[in-house]
Amino acid sequence: MAYDKFTVLKSTAVPLPIENVDTDQIIPARFLKATKREGFGDNLFRDWRYNNDDSPKKDFVLNNSIYKGKILVGGRNFGCGSSREHAAWAIYDYGFRCVVSSFFADIFKNNSMNIGILPVQVSDTFLDKIFKAIESDPATELEVDLQQQSITLLATGEKESFQINGYKKHNLMNGFDDIDYLQDMKGEIETFAEESRY
Amino acid sequence: MSSKPTSLFDKVWDSHVVRSISDGPDVLLIDRHFIHEVTSPVAFLGLKNRGLNVMFPHRTFATADHNTPTINQHLPVADPLSANQLKALEENTASYGISHWGLGNPKNGIVHVVGPENGITLPGMTIVCGDSHTSTHGAFGCIAFGIGTSEVEMVLSSQCIMQPRPMTMRINVNGSLQKGVTPKDVILYIISKLTAAGATGYFVEYAGSVFEQMSMEGRMTVCNMSIEMGARGGMIAPDETTFNYIKGREKAPQGKAWDEALAYWKTLKSDAGASFDKEYHYNGADIEPMITYGTNPGMGVGISQSIPTATEVGGGKASFDKALSYMGFNEKDAMLGKPVDYVFIGSCTNGRIEDFRAFASIVKGRKKADHVTAWIVPGSHQVEKQIREEGIYDILTEAGFQLRQPGCSACLAMNDDKIPAGKYAVSTSNRNFEGRQGPGARTLLASPLVAAAAAVTGKVTDPRTLI
Numbered sequence: 001m002a003y004d005k006f007t008v009l010k011s012t013a014v015p016l017p018i019e020n021v022d023t024d025q026i027i028p029a030r031f032l033k034a035t036k037r038e039g040f041g042d043n044l045f046r047d048w049r050y051n052n053d054d055s056p057k058k059d060f061v062l063n064n065s066i067y068k069g070k071i072l073v074g075g076r077n078f079g080c081g082s083s084r085e086h087a088a089w090a091i092y093d094y095g096f097r098c099v100v101s102s103f104f105a106d107i108f109k110n111n112s113m114n115i116g117i118l119p120v121q122v123s124d125t126f127l128d129k130i131f132k133a134i135e136s137d138p139a140t141e142l143e144v145d146l147q148q149q150s151i152t153l154l155a156t157g158e159k160e161s162f163q164i165n166g167y168k169k170h171n172l173m174n175g176f177d178d179i180d181y182l183q184d185m186k187g188e189i190e191t192f193a194e195e196s197r198y
Numbered sequence: 199m200s201s202k203p204t205s206l207f208d209k210v211w212d213s214h215v216v217r218s219i220s221d222g223p224d225v226l227l228i229d230r231h232f233i234h235e236v237t238s239p240v241a242f243l244g245l246k247n248r249g250l251n252v253m254f255p256h257r258t259f260a261t262a263d264h265n266t267p268t269i270n271q272h273l274p275v276a277d278p279l280s281a282n283q284l285k286a287l288e289e290n291t292a293s294y295g296i297s298h299w300g301l302g303n304p305k306n307g308i309v310h311v312v313g314p315e316n317g318i319t320l321p322g323m324t325i326v327c328g329d330s331h332t333s334t335h336g337a338f339g340c341i342a343f344g345i346g347t348s349e350v351e352m353v354l355s356s357q358c359i360m361q362p363r364p365m366t367m368r369i370n371v372n373g374s375l376q377k378g379v380t381p382k383d384v385i386l387y388i389i390s391k392l393t394a395a396g397a398t399g400y401f402v403e404y405a406g407s408v409f410e411q412m413s414m415e416g417r418m419t420v421c422n423m424s425i426e427m428g429a430r431g432g433m434i435a436p437d438e439t440t441f442n443y444i445k446g447r448e449k450a451p452q453g454k455a456w457d458e459a460l461a462y463w464k465t466l467k468s469d470a471g472a473s474f475d476k477e478y479h480y481n482g483a484d485i486e487p488m489i490t491y492g493t494n495p496g497m498g499v500g501i502s503q504s505i506p507t508a509t510e511v512g513g514g515k516a517s518f519d520k521a522l523s524y525m526g527f528n529e530k531d532a533m534l535g536k537p538v539d540y541v542f543i544g545s546c547t548n549g550r551i552e553d554f555r556a557f558a559s560i561v562k563g564r565k566k567a568d569h570v571t572a573w574i575v576p577g578s579h580q581v582e583k584q585i586r587e588e589g590i591y592d593i594l595t596e597a598g599f600q601l602r603q604p605g606c607s608a609c610l611a612m613n614d615d616k617i618p619a620g621k622y623a624v625s626t627s628n629r630n631f632e633g634r635q636g637p638g639a640r641t642l643l644a645s646p647l648v649a650a651a652a653a654v655t656g657k658v659t660d661p662r663t664l665i
Contacts, residue, residue, distance in 0.1 A: 052637065166221035178352055
């Protein structure tokens with residue numbers, strides 16, 4: 001599925017300073033019954049966001065209009081748990097294009113990059129600075145520059161670099177995905193598979 | 199041989215690399231691909247949108263499990279959304295020529311139960327599925343891990359997946375396990391030591407006498423929960439126990455092919471002197487029956503212990519407090535005697551015949567506690583058949599339990615098997631996340647023995663007192 005190219009993203013951010021945010025919180029299993037990839041954003045963080053009677057929980061950050069933007073900032077070990085790509089779809093569908101944390105679970109990280117969300121891993125110290133900056137001024141902006149592999153707190157100019165492999169970086173900057181790449185090497189795969197044991 | 203000592207992981211990984219991309223992932227050939235109704239429909243939709251075909255349909259196997267009812271499976275599925283997903287799997291597999299064990303098929307069951315049960319899972323394979331507990335198949339010396347739906351589409355269309363090579367970790371548990379300590383306790387113990395993120399970025403090999411002496415079903419339970427400490431997967435070197443388990447299963451090699459396969463499988467172990475990026479050592483005798491008190495699988499303690507304090511655990515206090523508040527527990531509370539409303543035995547973690555034998559060994563001659571609701575859910579029709587044949591069904595019935603039909607059930611509560619808000623469930627499944635077993639449900643992960651002890655006493659009870 002094609003996604004928007006990712007180059008530079010300048011945006012305010014939504015803070016979620018909770019550790020071990022698992023994919024069951026991001027999108028509970030009972031919302032995985034669709035056969036199309038549509039509308040998952042409505043149920044993003046469903047049980048943290050809404051009461052049982054579907055009324056919004058006032059103290060949850062997505063229900064507080066002073067916090068908005070295309071960047072979600074989460075606590076350590078973000079996206080742990082199930083392999084459901086629906087978690088990444090829900091985040092994308094809600095309008096986020098980048099998730100910042102000091103540590104990501106593997107499968108979530110892969111799933112995000114496969115659909116055009118950039119996971120930015122920063123140090124615990126920098127993550128703390130981001131949370132504090134947003135707390136003191138919700139209008140504070142972050143700039144994520146994929147080419148430079150840097151994230152900047154624009155209010156203070158504090159900057160940190162982040163890691164991403166060259167292949168994925170190229171894909172995200174150009175809107176390519178792995179399926180395109182693999183289709184281009186099918187001959188090679190065919191030959192390899194013929195000689196494989198199973 | 200002068201070559202460098204190699205780990206089991208490296209042997210299997212290296213033999214599947216089609217291409218290595220510099221400053222990028224490896225392109226890995228996948229031997230077996232399992233699919234189910236929940237994470238595959240959008241992948242098939244993607245194929246259609248791009249006009250792609252399934253490259254090797256015979257390498258993919260489908261079963262319906264996540265979203266199936268566990269009673270009255272002979273009736274049409276009542277929930278229209280669930281029925282629609284099951285229909286989509288049936289249609290998609292039919293149109294691409296993929297094997298499908300749908301609802302009602304005698305081979306139907308949880309994907310990670312039926313794969314090994316039918317000899318589809320064999321040592322040295324690469325195996326993926328759109329489900330994080332695919333790590334289960336690592337028990338056979340496979341590189342097996344969970345993938346997202348975009349990756350399901352990749353495997354369908356090219357039989358390959360693109361993965362950065364993970365780091366390697368070896369976890370050694372030596373010594374002997376105490377009475378009443380099961381494979382589930384071993385893995386819950388390891389996760390409690392390493393935390394829910396302690397193995398992220400790594401592929402784990404489990405080694406040592408505790409695993410060597412373990413049955414295949416026990417090894418599957420251990421490898422199954424590798425993901426709960428963040429590991430990409432976990433594996434155990436195949437040995438005689440493995441070969442004996444596989445021999446004679448429907449899709450296992452036979453005759454000359456068996457001999458050839460066996461010769462290869464015997465090479466699948468880490469060489470002496472093989473290096474790992476990280477290594478841990480534990481003593482099996484230190485492990486007691488385990489139970490979790492919080493909202494991730496790393497928050498576990500020995501059943502005779504108390505809930506630790508945030509300071510003892512380390513990490514963020516706010517997140518720890520949030521977890522305990524959700525559970526309705528306090529620091530320093532004893533786990534023994536905590537009230538239990540529900541008991542669930544089943545899932546890809548503990549839904550195999552040995553798990554039901556263990557459960558029955560405790561409930562035999564006792565009665566289910568009146569206030570406890572128990573869901574007894576076999577991992578497959580084959581397991582259900584064994585439960586009946588071995589007389590476990592009669593033991594359960596006499597003790598006041600009802601046997602349900604196979605599926606993932608209350609492990610993820612996609613179907614109607616949901617624990618009500620605020621209720622406590624002792625569960626043999628793999629995740630105690632907030633709301634995992636139903637909105638507001640409070641999960642205590644444990645072994646089938648601990649689940650049985652809770653079911654007959656109505657509270658958290660040390661199974662060693664009932665053995």
